[in-house]
Amino acid sequence: MLLEAPFTEAKIRALRVGDMVEITGVIFTGRDAVHKYLHDGGKPPVDLRDSIIYHCGPVVVKEDGKWVVKAAGPTTSAREEPYQGPLMEQYGIRAVIGKGGMGPKTLQYCQKVGAVYLHAIGGAAQVLAERVVAVKGVHFAEKFGSPEAIWEFQVDRFPAVVTMDSHGQSLHAQVLEASSGKLKQLLG
Amino acid sequence: MDAKVLQKNLLELIRRTSVELPSDVVRAIEAGARKEAAGSNAKYAFDVIRENIGMAKVKSQPLCQDTGTIIVYADLPGWCDEKTFRKAYEKATAEATKVGYLRQNSVDAITGANSGDNLGPGSPSFHFHQASGKALTVRMMLKGGGCENVSTQYSLPDSRLGAGRDLEGVRRCILDSALQAQGKGCGPGILGVCVGGDRGTGYIAAKETLFREMDDVNEDPRLAKLEKRILKEANGLGVGPMGFGGATTLMGVKITHRNRVPASFFVSVAYMCWAFRRNGFVLSEGGRISRWLYAS
Numbered sequence: 001m002l003l004e005a006p007f008t009e010a011k012i013r014a015l016r017v018g019d020m021v022e023i024t025g026v027i028f029t030g031r032d033a034v035h036k037y038l039h040d041g042g043k044p045p046v047d048l049r050d051s052i053i054y055h056c057g058p059v060v061v062k063e064d065g066k067w068v069v070k071a072a073g074p075t076t077s078a079r080e081e082p083y084q085g086p087l088m089e090q091y092g093i094r095a096v097i098g099k100g101g102m103g104p105k106t107l108q109y110c111q112k113v114g115a116v117y118l119h120a121i122g123g124a125a126q127v128l129a130e131r132v133v134a135v136k137g138v139h140f141a142e143k144f145g146s147p148e149a150i151w152e153f154q155v156d157r158f159p160a161v162v163t164m165d166s167h168g169q170s171l172h173a174q175v176l177e178a179s180s181g182k183l184k185q186l187l188g
Numbered sequence: 189m190d191a192k193v194l195q196k197n198l199l200e201l202i203r204r205t206s207v208e209l210p211s212d213v214v215r216a217i218e219a220g221a222r223k224e225a226a227g228s229n230a231k232y233a234f235d236v237i238r239e240n241i242g243m244a245k246v247k248s249q250p251l252c253q254d255t256g257t258i259i260v261y262a263d264l265p266g267w268c269d270e271k272t273f274r275k276a277y278e279k280a281t282a283e284a285t286k287v288g289y290l291r292q293n294s295v296d297a298i299t300g301a302n303s304g305d306n307l308g309p310g311s312p313s314f315h316f317h318q319a320s321g322k323a324l325t326v327r328m329m330l331k332g333g334g335c336e337n338v339s340t341q342y343s344l345p346d347s348r349l350g351a352g353r354d355l356e357g358v359r360r361c362i363l364d365s366a367l368q369a370q371g372k373g374c375g376p377g378i379l380g381v382c383v384g385g386d387r388g389t390g391y392i393a394a395k396e397t398l399f400r401e402m403d404d405v406n407e408d409p410r411l412a413k414l415e416k417r418i419l420k421e422a423n424g425l426g427v428g429p430m431g432f433g434g435a436t437t438l439m440g441v442k443i444t445h446r447n448r449v450p451a452s453f454f455v456s457v458a459y460m461c462w463a464f465r466r467n468g469f470v471l472s473e474g475g476r477i478s479r480w481l482y483a484s
Binding site: 018020057058059061070071072073076078099100101119121122123124125126127130159161163171172174175176178179180182183186187 | 229232233236237239240243244247249250251252253254288291332334337349350360363364367370371372374421424425426427428430431432433437461462463
């Protein structure tokens with residue numbers, strides 16, 4: 001299903017674990033340095049209300065004076081677990097895209113503030129770069145270095161799966177529980 | 189020997205390894221995709237993975253932006269000494285980084301400073317052996333951080349798993365490693381396993397066994413049986429690609445063994461992601477490619 005900007009609370013609340021979405025609109029990259037900076041009280045250089053944050057350190061190069069995205073797969077989200085929930089609440093972030101899922105703290109905040117976790121396909125750097133149709137801007141490139149900067153990406157039909165929703169459900173928790181049960185049976 | 193020719197061919201090996209999956213890996217991915225139900229999250233993951241494989245090859249750009257630890261095995265004949273090879277490979281690595289076949293992916297362990305060219309202490313990671321004939325054989329692997337982080341080592345006996353010092357204990361460890369990894373290693377994965385050795389040789393041998401072809405059969409019948417059984421059982425766990433749930437949790441299990449001291453019994457598991465980038469070639473004297481080790 002299509003998830004199109006603006007990313008309002010109503011649209012996000014309508015999403016359920018297992019939904020396969022294609023995102024169209026502007027998203028912001030942000031990983032370790034950005035999350036720590038915001039958590040420590042730094043001011044965001046962009047309006048994060050109803051935004052989507054993408055855990056990604058892209059490879060972006062300048063060709064003929066224009067930014068071109070060469071690779072843009074997700075990075076492991078678990079590292080942002082201490083920061084993500086409070087930042088969602090403080091700034092009205094509606095979704096994060098990453099890989100590997102996040103923990104119970106983030107899941108609680110998703111429920112509280114109306115946000116979701118979107119799982120991109122790890123390793124699919126080319127497909128995901130292809131869906132970034134324009135680079136609208138970049139912030140903190142000097143301060144944090146290119147992979148850690150906030151890149152404003154215009155994306156078109158960017159594929160992801162809802163694995164944590166705003167109703168307290170986590171596909172990661174479900175799969176872990178089910179697979180642990182099966183392993184227990186196998187090991188007797 | 190012409191060092192320039194050697195360097196140029198090594199650059200092509202790095203390029204091909206980073207942008208193309210060998211056909212045995214692609215076949216395993218296709219087989220996995222066929223097992224997933226239409227409309228499922230697992231099928232969706234496979235669709236994106238398959239599209240990505242095709243796109244990376246056509247664009248000659250890295251399959252995954254984490255171009256990994258660069259692991260290199262070279263069997264050196266008389267005409268190529270270690271120093272010469274190392275120098276040529278390092279030059280090829282710096283060039284590959286410059287043109288974007290590799291990401292700037294090697295940082296100082298203490299300060300985190302990026303060397304910018306993938307060179308530094310232990311990078312690339314070289315393993316040299318003496319060749320018996322006149323040919324120079326080179327194998328390489330790019331192993332990303334996500335799958336390396338879920339690789340693990342067990343010391344038997346392990347009371348949590350009820351794992352003793354026998355093949356049943358080994359089975360328990362390997363199945364547990366697949367469960368613990370969930371989707372975090374960018375599954376469906378391939379497990380390279382070493383039974384025995386010390387902690388260091390165990391991990392090295394576990395990675396080396398990933399150079400086997402995906403669909404080969406272990407020449408040790410006990411291990412062949414175990415590989416088959418574990419593959420089936422792990423896929424029954426239902427972790428699925430990316431941990432989305434599904435029929436394909438693993439695409440392969442490869443087990444080897446090394447002698448151990450009586451006091452130790454390690455099971456080392458090297459988890460490899462679906463973006464299983466390994467390749468190799470044989471060079472004739474002078475450094476020209478005479479054949480590739482994996483069909484493309």
